[in-house]
Amino acid sequence: MIRLEGACHCAAVRVVFETALAPSDIEVRADQCGFCRRHGAKTVSDPAGRLTLQFAEADVERYRFGTRTADFIVCRACGAYVAALIDGYGVLNVVGADIGALAGRGATPVNYDDETPELRLARRRRRWTPAVLEIAP
Amino acid sequence: MSDLAASWRAGGCHCGAVRFEAALPERVEAQTCTCSMCAMTGFVHVIVPGSRFRLLQGKDHLTTYTFNTGVAQHLFCSVCGVKSFYRPRSNPDGWSLNARCLDAATRPELELSEFDGQNWEAHAADLAHLSQEPT
Numbered sequence: 631m632i633r634l635e636g637a638c639h640c641a642a643v644r645v646v647f648e649t650a651l652a653p654s655d656i657e658v659r660a661d662q663c664g665f666c667r668r669h670g671a672k673t674v675s676d677p678a679g680r681l682t683l684q685f686a687e688a689d690v691e692r693y694r695f696g697t698r699t700a701d702f703i704v705c706r707a708c709g710a711y712v713a714a715l716i717d718g719y720g721v722l723n724v725v726g727a728d729i730g731a732l733a734g735r736g737a738t739p740v741n742y743d744d745e746t747p748e749l750r751l752a753r754r755r756r757r758w759t760p761a762v763l764e765i766a767p
Numbered sequence: 768m769s770d771l772a773a774s775w776r777a778g779g780c781h782c783g784a785v786r787f788e789a790a791l792p793e794r795v796e797a798q799t800c801t802c803s804m805c806a807m808t809g810f811v812h813v814i815v816p817g818s819r820f821r822l823l824q825g826k827d828h829l830t831t832y833t834f835n836t837g838v839a840q841h842l843f844c845s846v847c848g849v850k851s852f853y854r855p856r857s858n859p860d861g862w863s864l865n866a867r868c869l870d871a872a873t874r875p876e877l878e879l880s881e882f883d884g885q886n887w888e889a890h891a892a893d894l895a896h897l898s899q900e901p902t
Contacts, residue, residue, distance in 0.1 A: 639807050640832070665781045668849045668867050670809010693847050695782065702847075708832045709843030709850055710807060728807050 638710035660737035720761035785825030802884025861898025
């Protein structure tokens with residue numbers, strides 16, 4: 631397992647991404663939706679890995695849009711989009727969380743516009759990383 | 768910039784709370800930047816003089832973030848976190864718009880270059896002319 635640590639710019643939201651994949655084998659994706667494009671997001675996940683998020687609930691905005699099937703975790707102090715969460719799983723924005731080993735990588739454009747909410751959730755459960763939340767009130 | 772070629776082009780954040788417009792020609796200079804802040808927002812800079820920018824809505828939704836010297840006013844939407852524009856330290860008399868936030872239908876062609884934000888002090892003066900008011 632390798633352990634990649636990061637945080638938003640002001641460090642109110644911290645992340646740890648643990649994966650058995652070599653950094654060069656991790657797929658970096660650039661979702662083409664309006665939210666991800668505006669944030670310049672590049673996302674990674676590993677169904678066999680672990681994503682730990684550490685923050686105080688009062689320090690984040692949980693933004694929902696579109697199918698409203700995930701919480702997009704945005705830092706209230708610095709505005710960074712760090713990760714998105716569904717029950718038990720998450721996807722990490724390596725740009726907003728400043729994961730140096732991955733943020734500079736070229737990203738594969740992906741587009742999920744045609745998915746139904748059911749298919750979207752199924753894909754996320756299949757492809758996203760099991761998430762551990764360490765949330766202070 | 769040729770005044771004849773400029774037209775008002777709108778943009779905004781993702782949730783729609785913040786909307787702005789800027790007078791831009793068909794083709795504009797745009798910069799990516801390697802500083803810690805820009806690298807973490809993927810910001811693509813289009814710097815304009817103050818008179819060429821108007822906030823249309825969302826003043827109450829803007830949160831200000833500052834760090835280091837505190838001169839740059841990093842503004843983002845308090846709902847969706849998107850940084851549509853801000854007051855840059857390099858051009859405190861103007862505004863820097865995020866090209867990612869310009870409406871696709873009217874977005875100008877971008878002439879992209881990379882700004883060496885890791886060595887900000889050595890290069891910031893190269894950007895000063897971009898916010899000068901047309902005479």
